[in-house]
Amino acid sequence: xxxxxxxxxxxxxxxxxxxILDDLTLDIEKNEFVTLLGPSGCGKSTLLRIIGGxxxxxxxxxxxxxxxxxxxxxxxxxxxxxxxxxxxxxHMNVSDNIAxxxxxxxxxKEYINEKVRYALHLVNMDGYGDRMTxxxxxxxQQRIAIARAIVNEPKMLLLDEPLGALDLKxxxxxxxxxxxxxxxxxxxFVYVTHDQEEALTMxxxxxxxxxxxxxxxxxxxxIYDEPQNAFVADFIGDSNIINGIMLKDRLVLIxxxxxxxxxxxxxxxxxxxxxIRPEDLIIGTKGSGFTNGIVTNLIYKGAYYDISVTAGxxxxxxxxNVPAAxxxxxxxxxxxxxxxxxxxxxxxxxxxxxxxx
Amino acid sequence: MDKxxxxxxxxxxxxxxxxxxxxxxxxxxxxxxxxxxxxxxFTLSNILAIVDPVNLxxxxxxxxxxxxCTLICILLAYPLVLALKRLxxxxxxxxxxxxILPMWMNFILKLLAWQMILSSNGILNLxxxxxxxxxxxxxxxxxxxxxxxVYDYLPYMVLPLYDAVSAxxxxxxxxxxxxxxxxxxxxxxxxFPLSIxxxxxxxTMVFVPSMTSFVTADILGGGxxxxxxxxxxxxxxxSMDWNMGAGLSVALMIFVLISMAFTxxxxxxxxxxxxxxx
Numbered sequence: 360x361x362x363x364x365x366x367x368x369x370x371x372x373x374x375x376x377x378x379i380l381d382d383l384t385l386d387i388e389k390n391e392f393v394t395l396l397g398p399s400g401c402g403k404s405t406l407l408r409i410i411g412g413x414x415x416x417x418x419x420x421x422x423x424x425x426x427x428x429x430x431x432x433x434x435x436x437x438x439x440x441x442x443x444x445x446x447x448x449x450h451m452n453v454s455d456n457i458a459x460x461x462x463x464x465x466x467x468k469e470y471i472n473e474k475v476r477y478a479l480h481l482v483n484m485d486g487y488g489d490r491m492t493x494x495x496x497x498x499x500q501q502r503i504a505i506a507r508a509i510v511n512e513p514k515m516l517l518l519d520e521p522l523g524a525l526d527l528k529x530x531x532x533x534x535x536x537x538x539x540x541x542x543x544x545x546x547x548f549v550y551v552t553h554d555q556e557e558a559l560t561m562x563x564x565x566x567x568x569x570x571x572x573x574x575x576x577x578x579x580x581x582i583y584d585e586p587q588n589a590f591v592a593d594f595i596g597d598s599n600i601i602n603g604i605m606l607k608d609r610l611v612l613i614x615x616x617x618x619x620x621x622x623x624x625x626x627x628x629x630x631x632x633x634x635i636r637p638e639d640l641i642i643g644t645k646g647s648g649f650t651n652g653i654v655t656n657l658i659y660k661g662a663y664y665d666i667s668v669t670a671g672x673x674x675x676x677x678x679x680n681v682p683a684a685x686x687x688x689x690x691x692x693x694x695x696x697x698x699x700x701x702x703x704x705x706x707x708x709x710x711x712x713x714x715x716x
Numbered sequence: 717m718d719k720x721x722x723x724x725x726x727x728x729x730x731x732x733x734x735x736x737x738x739x740x741x742x743x744x745x746x747x748x749x750x751x752x753x754x755x756x757x758f759t760l761s762n763i764l765a766i767v768d769p770v771n772l773x774x775x776x777x778x779x780x781x782x783x784x785c786t787l788i789c790i791l792l793a794y795p796l797v798l799a800l801k802r803l804x805x806x807x808x809x810x811x812x813x814x815x816i817l818p819m820w821m822n823f824i825l826k827l828l829a830w831q832m833i834l835s836s837n838g839i840l841n842l843x844x845x846x847x848x849x850x851x852x853x854x855x856x857x858x859x860x861x862x863x864x865x866v867y868d869y870l871p872y873m874v875l876p877l878y879d880a881v882s883a884x885x886x887x888x889x890x891x892x893x894x895x896x897x898x899x900x901x902x903x904x905x906x907x908f909p910l911s912i913x914x915x916x917x918x919x920t921m922v923f924v925p926s927m928t929s930f931v932t933a934d935i936l937g938g939g940x941x942x943x944x945x946x947x948x949x950x951x952x953x954x955s956m957d958w959n960m961g962a963g964l965s966v967a968l969m970i971f972v973l974i975s976m977a978f979t980x981x982x983x984x985x986x987x988x989x990x991x992x993x994x
Contacts, residue, residue, distance in 0.1 A: 413890055433893045440894045446887035450909045459905075460895035504891075511895065 364389045364515060364547055365410065370419035372405055379405045380416070381571040387515075387549060392541055394550045394558040397568035398594065403551045406568075407517050410549060411440045424514075439508035443520040445500040447492040453479070453503055454488035460511040478506035481540060498529045505540065515547040522557065534560055555595050559583060567591050589701055592634040599640070599675055603633040603700070611700060614671050618649050618693075622700035632701040637678040639697035642666065648692030654683045749962035762963020763970075771947055771964060775971075778943040781858065782927035785865040789873035789922050790915070792866075797878045798907070812878070815871050827864055827935040834860045834936070856938030864936045865926040872921040880914025881907060920979055924972050944968050 365387040372380040380402045387393050395403040408414040409421060412433035421429045428436060439460075447456050454475050461471045479485055482502035487495070492503060501521055508516055518537075522530045538561055541548050552558055558565050559579040567574045567582060567590075575587045586592035589600050604612040605625035611618055613633055625631065645651050652670030659665075659682075666677040668691060675691060683689055753759045765771055800808050818826060833839045834855045841851035854860050884907060892902045930945025939946075944964065951961030 411894060413893075433890070434896045434898055440891070442887050442891060444885070444887050446885065446891040448888060448892070448906060459892070459897075463896045463901065507891075507895070 362388050364424060365549075366420075366422040367406070367410075368420045368422065370406070370409060370416045370421070372402075372409065372414065372416050374405075379571050380409075382419070383571065383573060385566065385573065385576075387547060390545055390547055392538075392548045392550065392561060392563045394552060394562040394565050395568055396552060396555060396558040396565050396594075397574075399553055401568045402571040403553075403568050404519055407440075407519055407549065407551050410515075411438060411517050412436050437513055438515045438517060439511060439513040440517040440519060441501070441504050441508050441521045443523050445497070445504045445524075447500055447503055447507070449491075449493050451492070452488065453484070453490050453492055453495075456492055456503060457488075457507045457510050459507065464511075474510050478510040481509065481543065482506045483536070497525055498533060501525070501533065502536075505537075509540070509544055509546075513546065515549060518548060518550045520552055521550075523552075523554075530557070537561065559595070567594065569594070586634065586699065587701070588704060589632040589634065590704075592632075592699065592701070597637050597676060597678075599635045599637065601633050601635075601673055603631050605629045605631050605700065609695075611698070614650070614673055616650055618698065619695045620698040620700055621695050622698070625700065625702070630703055632703060634699040634701060635675075635693060635697065637665075637676040638663075639693055640675060640677045640679075641692045642668070642677060642679055642681075642683050643690045643692055645688045645690050648690030651688060651690050654685050654687050654689060657682055657685050746962045746965055749959050750966040751963075753959060754957075762959050763967045765960060765963055766967035766971075771944070774942045774944045774947045775968075777858075777941065778927045778945070781861060781865060781933075781943065782923050784862055785869060785926040786873075786919055786923045788862070788866050789870050789918070792870060793873045793877050793918065796874055797881045797911075798903075800878055801882055801884075812875075815874055818867070819871055823868070824931065824935075826867070827932055830860070830864050830867065831855070831935055834863065856936070856940055858937070858941060860936040861933050861941060864932040865929055868929070868932065869922040869926050872925075873918040876914040876917040876921070877911060878914075880911040884910050916979055920976060923979075924976070927972070928968070 363386050367383060367385045367387075370380050370383045371378070383402075383406065385406075395406060397403050405414060409416050412428070412431060412435075416429065419429075420427055423437070448459065451459070457475045457478050458471050461474060466474075475488065476485075479488060482505055484499065484502050484506065487499070487503075492500060495503065501524075505516075505521070521537075522533050525533060534557060537548075550558075550561065559582075562579060564576065565579060565582050566576050569590055575582055575591045577585075582591065583595055586595060586598075592598045593600055601613055605622075605628065606612050606617065607627055608623040608625070609620055611620050611622075611631065611633060641648070650670045652668040652675065654666060655669045655674065656667035657664060660678075663678045663680055664682045666679055666683055668675045668677055668683075668689060670691065677691070750762050751758055751760070753761070766775060796811075800811055803811065831838075835841075836851065836853050836855055838855070845851050888910075889902055889906060892906045897905065928943065928945040930943050930949050933941055933943045933946055948961050948964045948968070951957045951964060955961075
């Protein structure tokens with residue numbers, strides 16, 4: 360437990376009577392790359408602003424290295440934020456932006472110059488010190504924003520969708536950069552994003568949030584392979600989510616068809632959510648799978664084909680390396696191990712998936 | 717495209733006619749009066765009359781009033797616009813409305829009201845004596861002139877400053893706080909420098925008019941304290957010396973242009989920064 364740098368205890372926050380965070384508890388370890396992932400409005404940004412000190416929780420406490428910092432203003436926290444809109448100071452050049460925090464701390468001039476040079480090098484922006492920040496591209500501005508935060512040697516860096524405004528290629532490049540920088544400076548990163556691919560790529564641990572509560576926490580692999588509820592399954596990657604009835608251990612009824620699975624421990628005839636990843640469905644000749652259907656749509660996605668197969672009343676989403684002709688009759692089959700069975704949500708908080716689709 | 721632009725340019729003609737008729741031609745007439753004496757011979761003495769002790773005293777008093785008024789307006793405007801930035805939309809709108817409301821009232825009427833309020837047995841002294849503080853006599857002093865010009869020109873400082881300050885992104889202020897800046901430092905290092913363009917427009921709109929507002933000095937100063945404007949008015953109306961009046965006007969104009977050039981140059985510098993900035 361000595362490795363824990365930040366503890367959030369029972370954090371609740373409402374705006375205009377709407378509950379944004381509901382009794383949320385989370386520990387973050389030293390040197391961890393934690394990503395808060397969720398759709399917009401799930402409370403992830405508010406949680407980050409509470410850690411940064413810009414928002415006070417209605418109830419609950421924030422501990423930093425064991426000390427209660429719940430009411431400490433942002434300028435006194437050893438935590439720095441990188442904002443989505445970069446938020447560089449437009450009336451200062453790059454060096455003055457980076458040196459801002461150090462100058463406030465009245466560090467000696469040589470020390471500041473040395474640190475600024477180091478920070479510029481760290482973010483691959485050597486020689487840009489005299490440029491005005493506003494003459495830089497979005498990606499360059501975000502690098503400077505990162506340098507400006509890191510140069511103060513914070514114990515924790517908060518990143519609020521820092522790559523959200525960049526185009527896809529640059530975003531991928533910056534993801535690698537961020538991981539390298541994290542590795543070099545060795546501080547804790549708390550990263551907020553709604554981009555599941557970004558979360559899966561970079562994080563040591565992902566915290567999936569929705570409606571102000573944590574839906575699931577774990578490594579990228581555990582969250583992708585074993586989503587704990589239909590929301591997480593739907594939000595992380597593409598999924599077919601369909602109603603089913605658990606007939607007995609290892610046998611589920613989907614659309615009137617009995618399908619073998621590997622899940623046990625459900626009540627007999629318990630209604631469940633069945634989750635199947637599109638890449639796990641296999642298209643075959645008619646009659647060779649658990650169900651037959653008609654190909655209704657085919658989209659080439661570069662690395663694979665996105666195929667829609669309508670069987671009965673359900674449209675299955677399938678990802679396959681081989682195309683299937685539209686209007687042709689095919690079968691779908693699946694390895695029992697790739698079927699995820701989930702209990703139906705009990706609380707309304709988890710029911711978002713029904714509203715989504 | 718060029719044709720279209722040319723057509724658009726034609727739309728400016730009504731204003732061009734207006735400004736030639738009522739600004740350019742009168743200026744030429746004034747310049748002609750200023751450079752001639754009563755016999756019609758060329759002279760610079762009308763313009764140089766500004767350094768006569770009486771006129772110079774009025775000029776210096778005008779500068780004091782204008783400088784003081786500008787400073788007081790700045791000191792009143794900054795806290796107000798910072799508070800406005802924090803207010804919600806409705807609060808902001810009604811505050812701006814209250815600020816602008818006096819601008820819709822007649823200028824002379826407002827001055828006469830102030831005269832009533834500030835006179836020795838006026839409303840101010842009535843309130844003060846009721847409160848047990850005793851009366852003060854500020855009517856016909858520079859204090860009452862100052863109150864008059866500040867009341868009149870404050871909105872012209874607040875509005876451009878409000879525009880500049882409200883354009884500053886909240887994220888930038890939060891970023892400064894995040895990096896360890898206290899409220900005062902945020903103002904000094906971030907808000908103030910970013911509001912300089914607005915401050916400069918405010919200064920040009922307050923300083924110059926308050927320097928020449930001779931009617932304010934007439935009504936609230938009781939005719940005892942003279943701004944440059946009052947002297948010029950007397951030359952034209954009482955002494956009927958149009959040459960002298962025009963000469964002093966031109967001298968004042970030169971003075972204003974010099975001080976404006978100074979401010980505008982600074983303004984443009986910060987504008988240029990803005991351009992690269994946004």
